[in-house]
Amino acid sequence: MTSNAGSGEMTGVMVEKDMREKHGFPPEFLNRLDEVIVFRELTRPEMKEIASKMLEEVVRRMREKGMELRVTERFKEVMAEEGYDRSYGARPLRRAITRLLEDKLVDMMLAGETKEGDSLTVDVDPEGNVVVHNRRAG
Known part of the structure; x- marks a missing residue:
């Protein structure tokens, strides 16, 4: 079981007392x-x-x-950045990957915009929108 209850800069008896009282x-x-x-809060470099x-897992699935x-x-x-939340740690990151990348890739596959052999590059345009560039296979 994991919980954010009692999170903060505490140890030992302080944590138990905090969990009981608050x-x-x-x-x-x-x-x-x-x-x-x-656990301490994750830093932005750790989140990255x-x-x-x-992302390595998504890359592996696409390679398959x-x-x-x-x-x-x-x-x-x-x-x-989208998946960072001081209170929830890395939990929102999984949802950000799904929303920003996986959903877009699935939509492209269902629309026939990708096929075996394609090379896809995921980037962010100047307006901050996620874009997928497809270098189609010969």
Whole structure:
């Protein structure tokens, strides 16, 4: 189980007291927990690194469909920014990847705008819109 309850700059007894007082967890529940681990907030560079790892999975799936997928650094930055939330950490990043990239790729495939052998590059235009450039296979 993970929770943001008790998050902040606290340790040990402070966390348990905070969880009991602010979040209403009864002592019986807290006693069932073997351990409470306090995580620090993710930094923007860490979010960008996590985004890169998640994107590797999308690249792999596209390769399985016979297409090459590249993403620009600008797109990674926009995606990491869109998926960043101090309160929720990296959780919104998965939704940002789906919304900004995967949905667009699926729409292109369903519309017949991509085919096996194509090389796709994901970028962000000057207005901030995500664009996919397709270098079609011969």
